[in-house]
Amino acid sequence: MIYLEQFTFPDGDRESIFFQDKVKRTCYDSYYPFQVLPGRGLERLDFDLITILYGGNGSGKSTLLNIIAEKTEIPRDAIYNKSNFFPDYVAMCEMQLKVFLPEHSRIITSDDVFDYMLNIRSLNEGIDRKREQLFDDYLEAKYSRFQLKSLADYEELKRVNHARFNSQSRFVRNELMDNAREYSNGENAFRYFTEKIDEKGLYLLDEPENSLSPKRQLELVQFIEDSARFWQCQFIIATHSPFLLALRGAKIYNLDETPVAVKRWTELENVRIYYDFFKKREREF
Numbered sequence: 001m002i003y004l005e006q007f008t009f010p011d012g013d014r015e016s017i018f019f020q021d022k023v024k025r026t027c028y029d030s031y032y033p034f035q036v037l038p039g040r041g042l043e044r045l046d047f048d049l050i051t052i053l054y055g056g057n058g059s060g061k062s063t064l065l066n067i068i069a070e071k072t073e074i075p076r077d078a079i080y081n082k083s084n085f086f087p088d089y090v091a092m093c094e095m096q097l098k099v100f101l102p103e104h105s106r107i108i109t110s111d112d113v114f115d116y117m118l119n120i121r122s123l124n125e126g127i128d129r130k131r132e133q134l135f136d137d138y139l140e141a142k143y144s145r146f147q148l149k150s151l152a153d154y155e156e157l158k159r160v161n162h163a164r165f166n167s168q169s170r171f172v173r174n175e176l177m178d179n180a181r182e183y184s185n186g187e188n189a190f191r192y193f194t195e196k197i198d199e200k201g202l203y204l205l206d207e208p209e210n211s212l213s214p215k216r217q218l219e220l221v222q223f224i225e226d227s228a229r230f231w232q233c234q235f236i237i238a239t240h241s242p243f244l245l246a247l248r249g250a251k252i253y254n255l256d257e258t259p260v261a262v263k264r265w266t267e268l269e270n271v272r273i274y275y276d277f278f279k280k281r282e283r284e285f
């Protein structure tokens with residue numbers, strides 16, 4: 001299902017007019033995201049079920065995704081460091097929606113995935129610290145001379161009895177949730193995508209290949225293709241990964257070309273580099 005059909009950016013002339021009219025002060029060292037796109041000849045994106053933004057480092061892929069995320073007001077987890085001029089720029093962009101964006105829609109960046117991994121780690125650290133504390137509590141409760149004086153002491157009595165009639169490990173387990181299961185970074189990253197991407201939604205993914213092995217990337221490709229074909233999801237993806245660039249039916253904008261042009265995945269420089277690399281070493285396989 002296509003939700004977002006088209007997005008238009010201000011051209012060089014409109015950017016100049018904005019500066020003449022509004023920017024009186026010259027105390028800023030950056031006018032980002034102004035001045036990123038005009039040089040690239042990109043004024044409009046027409047989206048498909050899966051649209052890919054491809055380009056070298058600094059070509060503007062993340063900037064485009066963040067501008068679209070701001071304009072569509074879809075949620076994000078990690079904080080995004082916007083510049084002072086971001087709201088002005090976003091106000092000058094225009095978008096054409098085919099239908100309202102479902103509430104599951106969101107942008108997912110490497111920062112979100114990284115925060116998710118760190119949160120699991122710190123949650124487990126917290127649980128480990130509490131476990132140590134509970135070992136001490138057990139001994140204190142088991143050997144205390146506790147007497148029920150009022151109903152307010154009832155909870156404490158239950159705890160003391162629990163310590164007296166149970167082993168230390170059972171007492172601790174009863175008081176504590178299990179550690180969140182530790183997965184590898186790649187497994188966690190993959191879980192994050194499958195947890196956040198739900199039926200019906202527009203999803204903006206910024207370099208989702210980060211932390212994923214080739215095998216996991218292929219699983220993610222399958223997951224994205226299925227979500228687009230059967231679960232009414234639309235994707236806009238910034239990527240360098242040949243696996244994602246080969247997503248079936250994806251429309252690819254090559255930001256390395258001026259003006260920006262739609263290309264097949266096999267025509268892209270990154271993909272040619274992989275191809276030539278393996279072709280040259282073919283006999284070694």
Ligand SMILES: Nc1ncnc2c1ncn2[C@@H]1O[C@H](COP(=O)(O)OP(=O)(O)OP(=O)(O)O)[C@@H](O)[C@H]1O
Binds near residue numbers: 061
């Ligand atoms: N917060 C910011 N403030 C000022 N300039 C920025 C900011 N973020 C990005 N830029 C500049 O905007 C341009 C495009 O950067 P962007 O991060 O969008 O590129 P990218 O294609 O996503 O690169 P990469 O593949 O390395 O992630 C670059 O010249 C970059 O230096």
